[in-house]
Structure formats: C-alpha cells, structure tokens
Amino acid sequence: xxxxxxxxxxxxxxxxxxxxxxxxxxxxxxxxxxxxxxxxxxxxxxxxxxxxxxxxxxxxxxxxxxxxxxxxxxxxxxxxxxxxxxxxxxxxxxxxxxxxxxxxxxxxxxxxxxxxxxxxxxxxxxxxxxxxxxxxx
Amino acid sequence: xxxxxxxxxxxxxxxxxxxxxxxxxxxxxxxxxxxxxxxxxxxxxxxxxxxxxxxxxxxxxxxxxxxxxxxxxxxxxxxxxxxxxxxxxxxxxxxxxxxxxxxxxxxxxxxxxxxxxxxxxxxxxxxxxxxxxxxxxxxxxxxxxxxxxxxxxxxxxxxxxxxxxxxxxxxxxxxxxxxxxxxxxxxxxxxxxxxxxxxxxxxxxxxxxxxxxxxxxxxxxxxxxxxxxxxxxxxxxxxxxxxxxxxxxxxxxxxxxxxxxxxxxxxxxxxxxxxxxxxxxx
Numbered sequence: 001x002x003x004x005x006x007x008x009x010x011x012x013x014x015x016x017x018x019x020x021x022x023x024x025x026x027x028x029x030x031x032x033x034x035x036x037x038x039x040x041x042x043x044x045x046x047x048x049x050x051x052x053x054x055x056x057x058x059x060x061x062x063x064x065x066x067x068x069x070x071x072x073x074x075x076x077x078x079x080x081x082x083x084x085x086x087x088x089x090x091x092x093x094x095x096x097x098x099x100x101x102x103x104x105x106x107x108x109x110x111x112x113x114x115x116x117x118x119x120x121x122x123x124x125x126x127x128x129x130x131x132x133x134x135x136x137x
Numbered sequence: 138x139x140x141x142x143x144x145x146x147x148x149x150x151x152x153x154x155x156x157x158x159x160x161x162x163x164x165x166x167x168x169x170x171x172x173x174x175x176x177x178x179x180x181x182x183x184x185x186x187x188x189x190x191x192x193x194x195x196x197x198x199x200x201x202x203x204x205x206x207x208x209x210x211x212x213x214x215x216x217x218x219x220x221x222x223x224x225x226x227x228x229x230x231x232x233x234x235x236x237x238x239x240x241x242x243x244x245x246x247x248x249x250x251x252x253x254x255x256x257x258x259x260x261x262x263x264x265x266x267x268x269x270x271x272x273x274x275x276x277x278x279x280x281x282x283x284x285x286x287x288x289x290x291x292x293x294x295x296x297x298x299x300x301x302x303x304x305x306x307x308x309x310x311x312x313x314x315x316x317x318x319x320x321x322x323x324x325x326x327x328x329x330x331x332x333x334x335x336x337x338x339x340x341x342x343x344x345x346x347x348x349x350x351x352x353x354x355x356x357x358x359x360x361x362x363x364x365x366x367x368x369x370x371x372x373x374x375x376x377x378x379x380x381x382x383x384x385x386x387x388x389x390x391x392x393x394x395x396x397x398x399x400x401x402x403x404x405x406x407x408x409x410x411x412x413x414x415x416x417x418x419x
Contacts, residue, residue: 025262025408026344029255030415049405051264077293077398080164104415 027100031072031110035101039069039109040117043093048086050075055089057097070108071097093118163396168198171393172364179393181365190285193327193361198397199279199389201227226274229345230385239380244348251346257412259341264402264409266297266316268340269333269355270371273387280397281367288322288329296399301331308334314351316340331357342373352377365391 027033041057053073058066073079076086089095094117102108115122172183186194201224231238240248251258261267272279272292280291288301301320309319312335322331338351353375360368367389374382 025259025412026255026257029257029412030408047405050400051402051404051406052408054405054407075400077400080398081395104411 027110030102031100032103033100035103036098037101037109038096038098039071040096041069041094043089043091043095044068045091046086046089048076053079057095067107069097071099071114072108072110073114089114089116164398165394166396168393168395179365181363181391183364185361185364188283188285192285192324192329194283195281195288195329195359195361195367196283197281197367198392198395199281199367200392201274201276201387201389224274224276224387226385226387227271227276227344230270230274230343230347231345231383233385234383238347239383240347241378241380244378247348248346254416255412256344256346257409257416259344259346261341261344262409262412264295264406267292267294268316268336268342268349269299269318270357270373270385271342272297272299273369273371273389274343277400278392278395278397279389288331291397293397293400295402301329303329308332314338318355328358328360331359333357348378349373350375350377367391 039059041059043055043057045056047054053076054070056068056070059069061067096115097111098113099109099111172180174180188194225232277293282289286304290299299317301322303322306321308321312319314337315335316337318333319335320331320333322329333355336349336351336353340349342349353373356372358370362368370386372382372384
C-alpha cells in the first residue's frame with residue numbers, strides 16, 4: 001500500500017513539477033523539422049552533461065553499413081524533471097529515436113521521442129508532448 | 138557542562154539526520170510551510186508569507202508561467218513539438234506590444250539580422266550569463282531568498298546569482314559595467330520597486346536579439362499577490378537603443394516540492410561551433 005501511495009505521489013509530483021528545459025540554442029538554427037528521422041540502434045555512448053544530453057547510436061543504413069549517429073536531448077535537469085536520470089539509458093541499450101535531422105545533413109539529430117527496446121517504454125525526450133499547458137503540433 | 142551536552146545532542150541530530158538527507162531526493166523534496174486546503178493540496182491563493190519586518194516575503198522557487206504555444210507558425214526559434222517551450226517573452230519581449238519593441242533604427246536592423254541568423258550569436262548559446270531581465274522569462278528555475286535587507290536570486294543556469302539590496306544604499310554613480318547590473322530596492326506599500334543600472338553594452342534581452350546598452354536602466358516592480366504567484370512589471374529605459382521607455386508584465390508561478398539543479402552550460406557545449414559553420418547565407 002505504501003509502495004502504491006509512493007508511486008501515485010511520484011506520478012503526481014512528476015506531473016506537477018514537469019518543468020520544461022529550453023534549448024540553449026535555437027532549434028531552427030541547428031535542426032530541420034521538415035527532415036524527420038526514425039533511427040533504431042545500439043547506444044555506444046551517453047554524455048549526461050549540460051547544456052544538452054547527447055547519446056550516440058550505431059545504426060545500420062539501407063546498404064547494411066553501420067553508421068554512428070549523435071542525438072541531442074534536453075538538459076539533464078529538464079530531463080530529470082520529466083522522469084529521466086543518468087542511468088535511464090546505458091551503453092548497449094537498443095533504442096528507437098524519432099526526431100529531426102541536422103540542417104547540415106550530418107548524422108546528428110534532435111530527439112523528440114526515445115523508446116527503449118528493452119522495456120518497450122516510450123520516453124519523452126526534449127518534447128513538450130504530454131506536458132501541462134502544451135498542445136500538440 | 139551545558140556546552141558538552143549541547144554538542145552531544147547536535148552530534149546525535151547530525152548522525153540521525155544525515156542518512157535521511159542522503160537518501161532524500163531533492164528533485165522531489167517537499168517544500169516546507171506550504172499553505173494547504175482542507176484536502177491537503179497546496180492553497181496557492183492563500184496570502185503571501187511575510188518577512189520579520191511585515192513586508193511580503195518573495196522567497197520561493199519561481200518559474201515563468203506562460204508557455205510557448207504549439208502552433209504551426211508559433212515562432213522561428215523553437216519548434217515546440219521538438220523542443221520544450223518557455224514563455225513567449227523569452228523569444229521576444231515585445232510579443233504583447235502592438236508593433237513590437239520600439240527600436241531605434243539601428244537596433245531594428247540589428248534585430249532583423251539576428252533573427253535571420255536564428256540567434257546563433259546569442260551570448261546564451263555561448264554559455265555566457267543570462268543578464269536581467271532574461272532569467273525571468275527563460276524556462277529555468279529562479280530561487281528567491283528574501284531577507285528584510287537583501288533579496289538574492291539564484292539561477293540554475295551557470296549557477297549564477299543576483300543581489301538586490303534593500304538596505305538604503307544608493308545606486309553606484311559610475312559603475313563598472315556588468316552582466317547583472319547593480320540593483321537596489323525600495324518598498325511602495327507591498328510592492329518592491331527595484332532599480333538597476335551599470336549594465337554591460339550590447340547585452341541581449343531576448344532570443345530575438347533585442348539589444349540593451351550600457352545607457353540602460355531597469356525598473357522592476359515586484360509584488361506577491363498570493364502564495365502561488367509573483368507579479369512583475371519591468372520597464373527598460375535605454376534611449377540609445379529604444380525610442381521610448383517600455384514596460385512588459387509577467388507572472389511567475391511557484392514551483393513546489395523540488396530544488397534547483399545546477400546547469401553549467403560549458404560542461405559539454407558543442408552547438409556554437411557547428412552553428413557558426415552553418416550560418417545562413419545572406
């Protein structure tokens with residue numbers, strides 16, 4: 001019972017204190033919302049650091065060649081306030097990322113949604129989706 | 138004897154208290170002294186707390202209350218479906234003003250250029266400090282620690298601070314230019330009127346790149362109408378940059394049951410160089 005109450009309290013707390021984290025740069029300067037990407041691959045590195053968390057995944061391209069992509073998320077404190085922590089994603093985890101590609105067509109993207117293959121759990125990265133006061137685009 | 142007993146008691150308190158402190162998650166640590174409704178939920182419309190001198194106490198963790206709307210043409214700076222929003226005022230302090238901020242011609246031309254560049258030269262992108270009034274509108278938390286003679290504002294970003302002296306001192310006559318400027322406050326009833334001078338030249342006051350010069354003075358009228366909100370009325374008087382003084386109003390909401398988590402931008406900043414290499418062609 002105590003566990004259940006704690007979980008409810010935690011959920012409520014996450015909901016109430018979900019404080020968004022603004023990028024420290026203009027999204028439109030670096031990424032292109034008209035270039036959506038969906039990538040699945042194994043995490044090779046996680047940089048849990050400010051101003052943005054970056055992680056890297058090995059993705060197989062259509063020819064079967066492995067390409068390493070860099071993916072940007074929000075700041076650690078912003079992600080913590082929506083339920084992430086530094087151990088949420090680890091090297092070796094297989095994840096699917098939905099987001100926008102870098103404007104310069106490099107293998108970098110800004111994550112909107114990250115799904116952990118191990119749990120099937122859909123996690124919200126830098127997205128405002130599901131937060132109080134935010135509509136859907 | 139008494140002192141030894143006190144020391145032992147203190148040691149015992151520390152011994153018992155430390156494991157609790159270490160196991161607690163400050164991210165969700167309960168805020169003390171929150172007025173409650175009969176159902177135990179926070180009563181945000183309860184009267185504001187008072188300082189020992191009877192003036193309103195602004196202490197608390199504050200966050201800009203207006204979020205960037207998610208509309209297809211919301212703005213050019215942040216795609217809200219991809220990035221997380223804050224106050225529209227963070228993007229442009231003139232958002233609510235018909236015709237926008239009253240720029241001098243040179244400032245209007247500069248802002249046009251900065252907008253076309255998506256603000257890639259913004260000091261914030263380079264991890265430089267967020268000068269006032271920017272912290273009031275960015276979606277990062279501001280913690281106010283208020284005493285009768287000093288109001289301290291603590292910022293998560295770059296672990297910065299601002300001091301507002303309410304001890305009767307005058308503003309400096311020939312201040313060394315600084316990011317925060319120099320701030321003093323005086324009460325007018327329950328409104329704290331804060332004057333600031335001594336800013337650096339060419340500060341950015343929003344993501345649009347609206348400039349503020351060393352000639353600027355800023356007046357912030359702050360009041361806490363109830364427990365849950367802090368109302369601000371900010372006037373910028375900068376004749377070098379703007380054709381007339383202008384005022385912007387905003388409301389901060391209290392954030393309960395959490396704490397500041399520092400966000401030191403230079404830890405792993407990697408956007409600025411890349412942005413410079415893909416600067417839009419003119």
